[in-house]
Amino acid sequence: MAFVRVARGDDIPAGRGRLVEAGAHTLAVFNGGDGRFYAVSALCPHEDGPLADGWIEGDAVVCPWHGFDFDLATGQCRVADELSIGVFPTRVVNGIVEVDVSDQPQRC
Numbered sequence: 001m002a003f004v005r006v007a008r009g010d011d012i013p014a015g016r017g018r019l020v021e022a023g024a025h026t027l028a029v030f031n032g033g034d035g036r037f038y039a040v041s042a043l044c045p046h047e048d049g050p051l052a053d054g055w056i057e058g059d060a061v062v063c064p065w066h067g068f069d070f071d072l073a074t075g076q077c078r079v080a081d082e083l084s085i086g087v088f089p090t091r092v093v094n095g096i097v098e099v100d101v102s103d104q105p106q107r108c
């Protein structure tokens with residue numbers, strides 16, 4: 001694993017996301033609240049909507065363009081079975097969100 005620092009945790013409001021660079025990847029990082037953070041692909045696979053501008057609803061991220069939602073554990077779209085996003089491991093160290101981009105995104 002190779003975790004990369006991407007953002008201060010308190011810079012991302014609970015339930016919201018931020019576009020970040022992590023190594024060669026551009027990702028959307030979300031604050032799920034209660035110390036939970038998630039990192040996913042930056043672009044929605046439906047029509048390339050900006051997922052970082054979306055929001056968290058329960059255990060899914062919602063795309064701001066057409067409302068498709070994606071499971072934060074698996075990346076699977078709950079609206080269209082053929083769509084999924086990459087999900088990357090995250091951790092928080094001393095208030096800094098770190099993302100592991102050493103492997104391929106975790107997918108269902």
Ligand code: FES
Nearest residue numbers: 044047049063066
């Ligand atoms: S571009 Fe994301 S739901 Fe359409």
